[in-house]
Structure formats: structure tokens, C-alpha cells
Amino acid sequence: MLTSQRKQHLLSVLQRDGQIVAKRLSQELGLSEDTIRRDLRELAAEGLVQRVHGGALPASPAVVDFTARQELASEAKVAIGRAAARLVQPGQVVILDGGTTAVQVARHLSPELRATVVTHSPTIAMELVPHPGIEVLLIGGRLFKHSVVAVGAVTIEAIGHVRADTYFMGVTGVHVQEGLSTGDLEEAYVKRALSSRAAETIVLASSEKLGVASRYVIAPLTEISGLVVEHDVPEEVTNRYQELGLSITRA
Structure with a gap:
């Protein structure tokens, strides 16, 4: 799975479940937790997720001036x-x-x-x-x-x-x-x-x-x-x- 495909899947899971649990998702996709965490870091840098311990939550769109x-x-x-x-x-x-x-x-x-x-x-x-x-x-x-x-x-x-x-x-x-x-x-x-x-x-x-x-x-x-x-x-x-x-x- 390409990086862009993984990220889109992560966002789809987030929309569906309201959260991402890195360990569970890594097992489902057959990927390392490090890979999932790296994707989450990049998504967080884009303002698309808020990282929390063990995964991520939807990021608030209200964090603007x-x-x-x-x-x-x-x-x-x-x-x-x-x-x-x-x-x-x-x-x-x-x-x-x-x-x-x-x-x-x-x-x-x-x-x-x-x-x-x-x-x-x-x-x-x-x-x-x-x-x-x-x-x-x-x-x-x-x-x-x-x-x-x-x-x-x-x-x-x-x-x-x-x-x-x-x-x-x-x-x-x-x-x-x-x-x-x-x-x-x-x-x-x-x-x-x-x-x-x-x-x-x-x-x-x-x-x-x-x-x-x-x-x-x-x-x-x-x-x-x-x-x-x-x-x-x-x-x-x-x-x-x-x-x-x-x-x-x-x-």
C-alpha cells in the first residue's frame, strides 16, 4: 500500500470510528506501528488529525485565529x-x-x-x-x-x-x-x-x-x-x- 493510500485509509477509519488506535490498525493492515505513527505525524503536521497516546483523534477545525x-x-x-x-x-x-x-x-x-x-x-x-x-x-x-x-x-x-x-x-x-x-x-x-x-x-x-x-x-x-x-x-x-x-x- 502506497503512503498516500495508507493516509487516506487512516482518515477513512478516523471518520468512521472517531479515533485511530495505532496498534489495532497496524495488526489489521499488517504494518508496523512505527509506520502508522509516521503517517499520523505527517497527517498531524497537515492539521488533519490530533495525535494522542496510542493513536489519533479528529483535529478541531476551530484552531484558527x-x-x-x-x-x-x-x-x-x-x-x-x-x-x-x-x-x-x-x-x-x-x-x-x-x-x-x-x-x-x-x-x-x-x-x-x-x-x-x-x-x-x-x-x-x-x-x-x-x-x-x-x-x-x-x-x-x-x-x-x-x-x-x-x-x-x-x-x-x-x-x-x-x-x-x-x-x-x-x-x-x-x-x-x-x-x-x-x-x-x-x-x-x-x-x-x-x-x-x-x-x-x-x-x-x-x-x-x-x-x-x-x-x-x-x-x-x-x-x-x-x-x-x-x-x-x-x-x-x-x-x-x-x-x-x-x-x-x-x-
Whole structure:
């Protein structure tokens, strides 16, 4: 089997099974595990898979910069943002992550709502400037331009002084076994810190983020409370998350 044929077969297996187990595949194809791993390394370099211990998972298509993400599944993100905004109650302190889906949450908060939003995203803060009843606490730090959020030691230190009701988290990957992930290490640390300061964490998860993984782990799914997903995500997909005790809000 030619290299190109092997790679195409690997991608077909990934699409069919949702994962690649290198040992099992090497036995099925009569090839060495080293050959499979080499192919996976090359596919990962092309952004087509995310390597994990023992094999690979689908790579998240959401690991692109902020501008590009604005064009990715935009209708779904509007719906998810609207549904998440309805979960915010008067008087609450909520943490709102950076990212294009979080922007939609900010845009859909009720004009009558009086609450406090904590964010490390200048974009989110600017969205909320016209809102008459929202007090905005903007956390500073080094600006990570890729996602337009603050990161670093200064950011994590400031987060430690916050106690919130709910954190609406943005991610690039949600996977039953591999948990929550994102494409930058510092972002992963900041998201984990934010989650630790909220009574509950709700993940904003458009369909391209479900069942995929990115390079840096934020937390296992057992550390969050629920997901906000598109209305037409199949039940066989959401059931796997509900079995872990997560609430599912359909947009």
C-alpha cells in the first residue's frame, strides 16, 4: 500500500470510528506501528488529525485565529450565544470567555438584565459598553492576539480574586475521553483558572468542536456542569455527555 493510500485509509477509519488506535490498525493492515505513527505525524503536521497516546483523534477545525473563526459556523454560534444568554440570571456574577461564540452571548444578554460580567477579552468588554445594566470587570495581562484575550501570570493572579456563579467557556475540542482542549498552552491554563473560580462551568460547543481534540488539555469533562449545543446535534452524540452527568442545553 502506497503512503498516500495508507493516509487516506487512516482518515477513512478516523471518520468512521472517531479515533485511530495505532496498534489495532497496524495488526489489521499488517504494518508496523512505527509506520502508522509516521503517517499520523505527517497527517498531524497537515492539521488533519490530533495525535494522542496510542493513536489519533479528529483535529478541531476551530484552531484558527479570531478573524477566521468569525466565519466558522456563524449561524450556530448565534443560536448558542442566544441560548447561553438566557441562562444568566439577574444579580449574578458571570465569567464570559473570549471568542466568537462568547461575543454572541454578550450580544444577546437581555437589555433589562442587571448583572456583572468578568472577562479577560477586550472584545467582550467592548460589546458590553452600551449595555445599561451590566457592570464589566476586565481582567488584564499580556494580549494574546490570536484569540484577543489576556493570558499569563498577571491574568491568572487577577482571576484568583474572582468568585463567580457561572463561567461560559469557549474551547476548540470536546471529547468524551480526552476532555476539553484548546490550541494554546497559556490559554488552557487561563481557562482552567477561570473554571476554578466559578460555581459551575458551561461550555459553548458548536458541532465542529464535538468529538474532536486540540493540542492542549484544559480539563476533563467531569469538571464542568454542562454544554450548550446546536438544536440538531444527534441524541446519540449528546447521550455520551449526559452519561457523564452533564446537562445539555439545545440552542
